[in-house]
Amino acid sequence: MAEMNGNSETQFQIPKIKFTKLFINGEFVDSVSGNTFETIDPRNEEVIARISEGDKEDIDLAVKAAREAFDNGPWPRLSAAERRRIMLKFADLIIENAEEIAALDAMDAGKLFVPVKNMDIPAAAEIIRYYAGAADKIHGTTLKMSREMQGYTLLEPIGVVGHIIPWNFPTQMFLMKVGPALAAGCTMIVKPAEQTPLSALYYAQLAKQAGVPDGVINVVTGFGSTAGAALCSHMDVDKISFTGSTEVGRLVMQAAALSNLKPVSLELGGKSPFIVFDDVDVDKVAPLALVGILFNKGEICVAGSRLFIQEGIYDKFVKKLEQMVKTWVVGDPFDPNSHQGPQVDKKQYERVLSYIEHGKREGAKLLTGGNALDRKGYFIEPTIFIDVEDDMKIAKEEIFGPVLAVMKFKTVEEVIKRANCTNYGLAAGVMTNNLNIANTVSRSIRAGVIWINCYFAFDPDCPYGGYKCSGFERDLGMEGLHKYLQVKSVATPIYNSPWL
The missing domain is CATH 3.40.309.10 (Aldehyde Dehydrogenase; Chain A, domain 2)
Known part of the structure; x- marks a missing residue:
């Protein structure tokens, strides 16, 4: 571990980089091609580490793992109380490792270490706790049918989700996307920005340590034009959640529409x-x-x-x-x-x-x-x-x-x-x-x-998202949970009704 450059009052030690490979089905693995790319420290323009470069083949493997975990794995079938328990453990582990994670975001994204450690990471952990508390409050409604029928709705997890997150807030964007999707019972593939892959890989192993089953959270590092594009166009992904530029948001929508017409949520640019x-x-x-x-x-x-x-x-x-x-x-x-x-x-x-x-x-x-x-x-x-x-x-x-x-x-x-x-x-x-x-x-x-x-x-608790070219749908709040759910209506004739 190298000593920090700066005038810190305490001698903080910059951590050694532990995770540089793709995280698929609960394991860190090399990319299929074996290719890597450099992640650069913007403080000094030096290479921090070489990261596995995921591509279409790696996205296929990650989606396969997420699909198996959703269709046959325990996560969507766990009681909401058990999902809550695991998510709360995940939040606790985030806080326990806040100093190391803050250092990763400071090196990778040029973010201020002290505010990230003392504000960003605790706030992000609270997002996980918020959605952990919402996990057992997912329910449909009883319908007042106009005929002699009983009607109600169910809220069910949408399935396999692809999260594409930006480089400006690596920690908060990762947990803002992953938290509600976990609470809903979804499985997922996260494609972090190529500029800031380090904390996403760290969070993946913390989630496993907390008890999130293999295949539920997969992280494929790589570039938007390859790994990101493959994720958006994949026929076995049920939804894409993207935060980034308006220009790229259009490409995400196009790829989703031309594949299996998967729904997309976009949080894009602004000029506020x-x-x-x-x-x-x-x-x-x-x-x-x-x-x-x-x-x-x-x-x-x-x-x-x-x-x-x-x-x-x-x-x-x-x-x-x-x-x-x-x-x-x-x-x-x-x-x-x-x-x-x-x-x-x-x-x-x-x-x-x-x-x-x-x-x-x-x-x-x-x-x-x-x-x-x-x-x-x-x-x-x-x-x-x-x-x-x-x-x-x-x-x-x-x-x-x-x-x-x-x-x-x-x-x-x-x-x-x-x-x-x-x-x-x-x-x-x-x-x-x-x-x-x-x-x-x-x-x-x-x-x-x-x-x-x-x-x-x-x-x-406050929904966040845009109008016009700033995107649609919302992160945070209960709206941020509902976008990972879908509504199923159930109707049954009442006994002796003319429908029988």
């Missing part, structure tokens, strides 16, 4: 408006707006990347943002003094920098940042553009980095129209002390999540 009215306390709201774009180095689909400020406080608010950014530390994610780590990989790093150049060329005024850090690794300065126009590229397209577009508005009606002038509809923030304005704007914005006087207010 963060709307600030002039009745707020600037000193309280400005830090929220800054975190709304810089949290997780902007690699979050609900980032408040379009900041609308009412004209009465525009200059004061912008000045406050400029002051706060000066204290924002970009550095090693293992250093507890860092506020922002590196972008996940070179491709994303170059993408963000290209958008910054677009903003400069289009005439937006650069308030802060705008450059890469002069050091090894994929570090970018927090970048704020002011006086941005709605038709500029940086105001229309998802950047997925620490780049904020600031715009001025006058009236409630104006900002509603401008906020909705986007292909996306994932989230929005509304900052005001006026209840009428809060209600009006929250009901008018076409987005799946509206946060009033708060931001990033996630909770296991």
